[in-house]
Amino acid sequence: MSLYGSFEIGKKGLTASQMGQSTTGHNIANVDTEGFSRQALSQAASKPGSDGRGTGVDITGVQRKHDIFTKQKVVDEQAFVGTWETRDKILTEAEVIYTDLEGTKLRGAMDEFWGSWNSVSTEPESVTMRKELVTNAQELTRDFRAFDKRLTDFNSTLNGRIEAELQEINEITREIGLLNKQVEQLEKRGLPANDARDRRELLLQQLSAKVEVRWFESGRGTLEVQIANGQHLVHGRNSYDLQPIKVVEEQGNIRVGLESSAGVQGDVTDVIKNGVLKELINQRDGNINQYKTDLNLMVSELVFRVNQIHANGTGIKGAKYSETGATKLKDAERTNPLPYLKSGSFEIKLINENKEIEDVYTVKVEAGVDTIETIIDKINRAAGAYETVGEGDEKKEVLKEITPLKAVLDPDGAVKLSAGMANQFIYGEDNTNFKAVLGLNCFFHLSNGARDIEVNQALVEDEMKIAAGTDLIPGDNRIALAIAEIQNTSTMNDETVSFDEFYNAQITDIGLKVSNAQKGLRSHSQMLEQYEALRDSVSSVNLDEEMTKMVKYQRAYESSAKFLSTVDQMTQTVINM
Secondary structure: OOHHHHHHHHHHHHHHHHHHHHHHHHHHHOOOOOOOOOEEEEEEEOOOOOOOOOOOEEEEEEEEOOOHHHHHHHHHHHHHHHHHHHHHHHHHHHHHHHHOOOOOOHHHHHHHHHHHHHHHHHOOOOHHHHHHHHHHHHHHHHHHHHHHHHHHHHHHHHHHHHHHHHHHHHHHHHHHHHHHHHHHHHHHOOOOOHHHHHHHHHHHHHHHHHOOOEEEEOOOOOEEEEOOOOOEEEEOOEEOOEEEEEOHHHOOOEEEEEEOOOOOEEEOOOOOOOHHHHHHHHHHHHHHHHHHHHHHHHHHHHHHHHHHHHOOOEOOOOOEOEEEOOOOOOHHHHOOOOOOOOOEEEEEEEEOOOOOEEEEEEEEEOOOOOOHHHHHHHHHHHOOOEEEEOOHHHOEEEEOOOOOEEEEEOOOOOEEEEEOOOOEEEEEEEOOOHHHHHOOOOOEEOOOHHHHOEEOHHHHHOHHHOOOEOOOOOOOOHHHHHHHHHHHOOOEOOOOEOHHHHHHHHHHHHHHHHHHHHHHHHHHHHHHHHHHHHHHHHHOOOHHHHHHHHHHHHHHHHHHHHHHHHHHHHHHHHHHO
16 A cells, blocks of 8 residues: 555544544533433444555444333333323322312311201200301301312313323424434435434333324334324324314313324224323223212212201291292103102191191102102192182183192292192101102202202291201201211112211222322332333443543544654655655
């Protein structure tokens, strides 16, 4: 090889050392960059000359140091960590609702309510005890409504989080699509796309935490990302957005739609698996929905049980001239058999001016047969409220204008009882649930569950109308005692547990689920840490190693420069000969 060939060897050495130093500097600069994989200069001996002698070094590329197996494990484990982390967060927030940060625990309000009935039973004619009962009952209804509102607001919050997650997922998939374009363009020109690949893999990890995905690299170098059924989130340079779907039947809850390459949106809510997005949906439709269902079930049962007993009693000022039921039936419901009705009979007692029971009307009811219209007819017949008018074919029965008692259905679909002829009425025995079903002589009023429970306004305005006994008997406490005993009576879950036990079971359930979520999160977080440690052992930047390389490339550069200087001197000697 000639002296001029040696110049080329030196030049290649300088270039290789300079490139190595640049790569080392790039690694050091990105030591704290998330997702960065360290890079290493790849070199090979140049092709020998015609005489078989070496011609220096060639730079074959700058390679990313990474292990595809451990990166796959990291991506997969991210989905489980995202799932358990979201579950822990949501259940912990739900637990706060049950423990109540304001300190007025629902359990305490229930205890005070039952305790007030016990107090009334000891002094049924006490104005003070009755006022305390009304106050505690109103406090209980406020707590029930507040509890329901917190769960409703929490459900709305979860819907908001779902929408936010969809937006973040779309932003990630769009950026992956853009990076696919960048990688493809660079590598087509024979240039390294290491940093773009690092960024793309970091985004894939972030995406996997939000929704479990399938992924692979195409022959063109693009990252293909799919959900569980194979539908693409990213295909080549194109990305497809997840969109919120609001369905009337879901009562405002958001479902997830995916735009296809054909521009058609399909519901993929039940297709997506694991990750933050799926867990938000699962908790909203699962635990949070169940907690609200359980609350409404408990409230409805408590209201029914209290009203069922209270409806058969009479307050000290319990005699009525008229009463309209709180339950309003729709047109279609008026011709159907009344729900929750039992076969049996109920009594309505007529009270004269001297506050004495003058007459008792007994009405028999057949469950599954009687409608509100047939029962109204039976009440009127028992009270003799009909009269016959007309002759021959025109003969018909109509309600009398003046009658001791009559029943009608008002335009809103509520039953109305009215006494006439200076009489009043009270209620007697009822083993049919008729009054409780139609909201007559009730302690509570309820239409749509916990959100609208309230104390009968008539009792709030005059606590002496609260039924503590029966038949206007002074000092009678049988109704108050019976209601107080509901607290420890098995009424829930097919009459196997009491209200207290049912509510305590909910608190225990959520506590166990929080504990289980924390265990699951710890377990999967440890697994993720182990996989990340394995990945980092290959990919992360080690400053000690880079400092060593920096010195090595510095010495190599100096040596190549010395070599060129020596060759230059030799050349000058030859020229000057």
